[in-house]
Amino acid sequence: MIHLPAAILFDLDDTIIRAYAKPVEAWGRLLSRYRETLEGGVPGADVEAVRDAILASANAFWKDQAAAARWRLDIVGARRLVVQGGFARLGHRDDDLATRIADAFTEMRQAEYALCPDAHDTLATLRRAGVRLALVTNGRGEVQRAKIERFDLARYFDHVQIEGEFGRGKPEPDVYRHALGKLGCAAPDAWMVGDNLEWEVVTPQRLGLRGIWYDPDGDGLPAGSGARPDRIIARLADLLIDDNPSTRAE
Numbered sequence: 453m454i455h456l457p458a459a460i461l462f463d464l465d466d467t468i469i470r471a472y473a474k475p476v477e478a479w480g481r482l483l484s485r486y487r488e489t490l491e492g493g494v495p496g497a498d499v500e501a502v503r504d505a506i507l508a509s510a511n512a513f514w515k516d517q518a519a520a521a522r523w524r525l526d527i528v529g530a531r532r533l534v535v536q537g538g539f540a541r542l543g544h545r546d547d548d549l550a551t552r553i554a555d556a557f558t559e560m561r562q563a564e565y566a567l568c569p570d571a572h573d574t575l576a577t578l579r580r581a582g583v584r585l586a587l588v589t590n591g592r593g594e595v596q597r598a599k600i601e602r603f604d605l606a607r608y609f610d611h612v613q614i615e616g617e618f619g620r621g622k623p624e625p626d627v628y629r630h631a632l633g634k635l636g637c638a639a640p641d642a643w644m645v646g647d648n649l650e651w652e653v654v655t656p657q658r659l660g661l662r663g664i665w666y667d668p669d670g671d672g673l674p675a676g677s678g679a680r681p682d683r684i685i686a687r688l689a690d691l692l693i694d695d696n697p698s699t700r701a702e
């Protein structure tokens with residue numbers, strides 16, 4: 453007998469669809485298209501140096517949680533500033549080139565969105581089993597709705613909650629409470645599933661849900677992470693495999 457909860461809240465990006473994973477690889481690949489421009493125009497900068505500067509700029513940019521909550525609703529604008537910030541770290545300024553590179557990255561990412569292979573089957577099976585399902589995603593309404601439409605996901609969910617429409621995003625407690633209320637489900641009877649340890653494990657656990665971490669590449673918990681997921685899954689279909697709910701990783 454599979455142990456399933458009354459309700460499951462799912463993250464969207466990098467959980468149900470592959471969206472932003474592996475930024476080091478993605479930036480390296482994008483910037484290699486600009487190799488000649490960069491090496492000719494940004495003094496002393498090879499592709500790897502520009503990539504590392506952009507990644508450092510992104511880390512600094514997204515660290516400020518209040519600012520991040522605003523910029524999540526304008527990813528295109530945020531990305532332009534991140535690339536400008538990367539150039540600045542190399543002592544360089546070229547806002548036109550920064551914008552072109554940032555927008556090319558946005559376009560490349562959108563073209564590469566892909567559904568996790570077992571997403572439809574898993575969601576359909578959960579639904580048939582009577583589990584109430586919510587999609588709880590951060591980001592702008594139109595952007596997230598376009599992904600939901602593109603991958604035909606709306607039909608599986610009793611409730612879809614997008615930061616840009618709801619007015620608040622993960623990890624604000626009201627986000628989870630509102631979704632649970634919409635599903636008519638108490639926190640102890642619900643799981644939250646996603647790839648972000650803070651948003652989909654730590655905060656949901658604090659509110660009484662089980663936090664299930666999706667780790668498709670088998671990276672394991674980051675060194676020094678205090679997060680203790682109730683369960684770590686490498687495939688969405690693992691949710692359908694029985695697991696002893698009383699064992700929490702210590």
Ligand SMILES: [Mg+2]
Pocket residue numbers: 463464465466467646647648
């Ligand atoms: Mg995610």
